[in-house]
Amino acid sequence: MKDRLSRFGYMLGRNIKVYFKDRLTFVFSLMTPLTLVVLFLLFLRGVYEDSLVNSLPEGFELSKKVINAFTGSWLFSSIMTTSCITIAFCSNMRVDDKLKKTLRGFEIAPISKFSLSLSYTISNFITTLLICTIVLVISMIYLAIVGWYLTFVDVLIIVVDMLLTVIMGSLIISIVGVFINSQGALSGICTLVSSMYGFLCGAYMPISSMGKGIQNFVGFIPGTYSTVIFRQAYMNGILDEIGKDVPAQAVDAIRKGFDCEYYFFDHKVAPWVMYVVVIVTIAVLLAIYLALNLRVKSKAADNKNVGSKI
């Protein structure tokens, strides 16, 4: 057992070290959050501000601090949700190793195929989580500067949702990666996920402003629910603050208009249901992941003894 863990540890250490040594991969991983920050600074902040001010009833005004905290919260909830998935997708090392034929060197070593797969998935999880934690800390610093309205529970929910979403992202790319056999396919999927996911989960524009059909369609994407959890956690505090000066009806409209609530076929989805959807999705992905790795293991013709020694 000690040997197995030691070998697994070496593989994990190698994956993490290679990832951070490869500056290009690291920079590409940060492209999505950086793009969102640039978009925010250039014009999204203005759009959010206008949209917020226009949602207010006649005669009501908000302080600059509240407006900045609101737009900042919305921005960082978007960045967090896209980062958790796209960074996981763009930093998968197994596919890269397979394409560079480095993987063969590990496949001939006395480490089981399952341990090998697991080392890639866990290193993907750790590297993604590290970068997302940096993004999280930056978001906390930003909000502390412009206006802090988060409670301890809000921060805890953000951390838990980050963990769940990163697990989801790492599992999805580990599963998809089994079927990727060319550099073109890898770049294609990475680009597609980076660009599409931001739109589909409402990072660039609120889901509520999309057509009814798209609103219902995104309800079938589990990532939508983790996005709404991020939105609620980041924005509950600031919405409560707005509620001190603005009628409750107007706050509800803002809540709905900025995706702090989600309606699936006109039914409001309760927060606990969102957690259930995310956790069930992870369970299903985990089952597929295990099935795929067991299938690979049985195909490898060493199914009798493979577990005895990593």
Next chain:
Amino acid sequence: MKNIIEIKDLKKHFKEVKAVDGISFCVKEGELFAFLGLNGAGKSTTINIVCNLLEKDSGEVYIDGLSIDGNMQKIKPILGVVFQENSLDVKLSVYDNLKFRAGLYGLNGKDFKDRLNYLADRLQFADLLKRPFGKLSGGQQRRIDVARALIHSPKILILDEPTTGLDPNTRITVWEFLNELRSSMGLTVLLTTHYMEEASDADYVVIIDSGKIVASDTPNNLKNQYAYDFIKIYDFSQELKERFANDGVVFKEESGHLLIEVKEISKAKEILTTYAEYIDDFEVIKGKMDNVFLNVTGKQLKEEMK
């Protein structure tokens, strides 16, 4: 000497292509065994099956007495493989690369450092340990990849086209070290190559063509069986040419010498004795592996090693 690798009726097809079509052979412990064939002949497919990177369709493979079916985790620690392309991480230092690979074989701490120092000394890369692998020259990278394959002291070293792109100095360094390991530790070397000179240094050669074994024996026996020897006669007279023509000895006149192809060395001896009075300067050239390959398969091997 016992057989350390035994392959029986091995088959592997890729759709219509019979990559390996029922081959059988044995490799003896401590032997330098060459698997000679053109690209696409089935050499790498066989190696990939032996290393468990590819599933076989049928047949049996035994390594150190264990079948690869069900025993691969016991077999892996005794195998070291150098692939056609380097399999180390270009961004990591040489030291880190070897440390992580050694760790996968349970080699760490002082044992790893001792082994690393030994290999670095013998393969001459002690001054490269801190440098990123990707920044090294092709020859340096190859030496370190060989060290990677030997880091866990395997009993069998598989070299899949290892000298492709190697400079002569590196080739000599690597082969001297491997021969030393063979004599000191009984290391078995299984080599796949399409370079005839590499194959001619082997203890035993198997020639594979289109997935089938077409000839196998020691290089000397293969040369005796399939390659022609040549007599070159210098400073020849017109009279000798006439005698040859009259006696039916087939010869070719090339720049400054006559060239006679003989099937066996005894025939060369007979010609030289019969016409001794006309011959002052001559040489007898033994047939080479490229002649063997050409005569066995009807195909020409690459000539780069010449």
